[in-house]
Amino acid sequence: MTNGLVKSAARVMAIFECFEDVKRPLTISELVRLMGVPQSSMSALMKSLLAQGFVDYDTRARTYTPSVRVALLGSWLMGGAQNHDNLLGIMQELSAETGDTVMLGVLNGVETQYIHVINSYQRLRFHLRPGMMRPMFRTAIGLVLASLRDDAEIGRMVRRVNTESERSEDLIHETDVMARVKEVRENGYLITSNLATPGAGVVATLLRNGPSTRLLAIGIGAPNPRLVSGRDFLIDKLMTAVDRYANGRTTKAA
Numbered sequence: 001m002t003n004g005l006v007k008s009a010a011r012v013m014a015i016f017e018c019f020e021d022v023k024r025p026l027t028i029s030e031l032v033r034l035m036g037v038p039q040s041s042m043s044a045l046m047k048s049l050l051a052q053g054f055v056d057y058d059t060r061a062r063t064y065t066p067s068v069r070v071a072l073l074g075s076w077l078m079g080g081a082q083n084h085d086n087l088l089g090i091m092q093e094l095s096a097e098t099g100d101t102v103m104l105g106v107l108n109g110v111e112t113q114y115i116h117v118i119n120s121y122q123r124l125r126f127h128l129r130p131g132m133m134r135p136m137f138r139t140a141i142g143l144v145l146a147s148l149r150d151d152a153e154i155g156r157m158v159r160r161v162n163t164e165s166e167r168s169e170d171l172i173h174e175t176d177v178m179a180r181v182k183e184v185r186e187n188g189y190l191i192t193s194n195l196a197t198p199g200a201g202v203v204a205t206l207l208r209n210g211p212s213t214r215l216l217a218i219g220i221g222a223p224n225p226r227l228v229s230g231r232d233f234l235i236d237k238l239m240t241a242v243d244r245y246a247n248g249r250t251t252k253a254a
Contacts, residue, residue, distance in 0.1 A: 008045070011035070011037060011041070011045060012045060012049070014035055015031060015035070015045065015046075015049070016066060016070065018031060018034050018035065019065070019066050022034075025058060025061065025063035025064060025065045026063060026064055026065075027061075027062055027063050027064075028042055028043055028046060028062075028064075031046070031064075046064055049064075050064070050108075051108075052131050053067055053069045053106065053108065053113045053115045053131055054066070054067055054069055054070055055067055055070075056212070056214050065212075067106075067115065067212070067214070068087075068104075068106075068115060068116075068210070068211055068212045068214065068216065069115035069116060069130070069131075071211065071212075072087065072088055072104075072115070072116045087104070087207075087210075087211060087245065088116070090218075090241050090242075090244070090245045091104065091116065091118050091218070092118060093241065094118075094220060094237060094238065094241050095118040095120070097237055098220055098222075098230070098233075098234060098237055099120060099121065099122055100120045100122070100125070100126065100220050100221060100222040100226065100234070101117065101118065101119050101120045101125060101126045101127065101128060101220065101221040101222070102117070102118045102218070102219070102220055102221075103116070103117050103118075103128055103141065103202075103218070103219050103220075103221060104116040104117070104207070104216060104217075104218050105139070105141035105142070105145075105216070105217050105218075105219070106145070106214055106215070106216055106217075107136055107142065107145050107146075107215070108133060110135070110136050110157055110160055110161050110164075111133040111134060111135055111136055111142075112133065112134050112135070112136045112139040112141045112142035112145075113131065113132070113133045114128050114129070114130060114131065114132050114133075114141070115130065115131070115216075116130055117129065117130045120221075120222070124223050125222075125223065126197065126200040126201075126202070126221035126222055126223060128221065134196050135161060135170075135172075135196075136157075136161075137157075137158065137161060137172045137177050138172075138195050138196045139192075139195065139196050139202070140190050140191070140192040140195065140201075140202035140203065140204035140217075140219050141202070141204050141217045141218075141219050143177070143180045143181060143184060143190055143192070143204075144184050144189070144190055144204045144205060144206055144217040144219075145206070145215055145217050146177070146181060147181045147184035147185050147190075148206070148215060151178065151181075154174075154177065154178065154181060155174055158172050158174045158177055159174075180192070188205060188206075188239070189203060189204065189205040189235060189238065189239060190203070190204055190205070191203045191227070191231065191235075192204075193224055193227060194224070197221075199223060199224055200221060200222065200223050200224060200227070201221070201222065201224055201227040202219045202220065202221045202222075202227075203219060203220050203227070203231075203234050203235055203238055204217050204218065204219030204220075204238075205217065205218065205219070205238055205239060205242055206242075207242060207245070207246075208242065208245075208246040209245070209246040218238070218242060219238070220234050220237070220238055222234070
């Protein structure tokens with residue numbers, strides 16, 4: 001710590017200030033040049049930020065960009081929750097109307113990462129922590145996003161997950177994955193139960209016209225009894241909110 005500053009914390013904030021200054025993706029080498037820090041330190045910091053979902057990485061261009069999670073962190077300061085076309089506002093509205101947990105997720109390799117969560121206020125609830133990662137094929141969010149890939153790629157991803165699994169009970173059956181992918185493609189949403197969390201489930205769908213080039217999915221999580229009894233209600237609220245968000249962004253773009 002120098003002059004009252006924790007060096008790593010100061011560097012992280014300086015990284016995001018660099019992005020704000022140039023307003024484009026940056027490589028490790030560019031960040032090193034702009035900030036004047038060792039490349040090994042910068043690489044370690046960016047890998048950590050990527051693992052936590054604070055940056056996105058383009059494997060072809062080898063560039064980093066701040067993620068949607070970063071944008072959402074400060075949106076409440078700008079009154080975003082008052083704007084129903086705003087993503088955070090949509091999530092807060094869903095939380096208020098359903099009383100259940102609302103989550104926004106992306107794919108991080110072969111895992112689902114929850115980049116923003118509004119947890120339920122009810123005593124019996126489905127609870128998640130922002131930044132948490134789970135195997136993609138064991139989450140509704142991950143399966144929704146997987147449905148956008150072609151079947152051959154999905155098969156390769158399943159095999160990769162199984163190759164990396166340390167326990168036989170963690171193996172994924174490709175036929176089960178493809179059955180759920182088919183549901184998403186036919187219905188536009190997916191409902192899962194007891195997939196990642198015993199006693200709870202999620203209804204999820206793709207967030208169309210999202211705020212970044214990275215594909216996002218949004219879902220509502222609830223204990224199984226509420227998911228079963230409120231199935232149609234939850235689907236209607238989720239799909240209506242997503243349609244309004246997508247149309248609102250389209251209207252603005254036009």
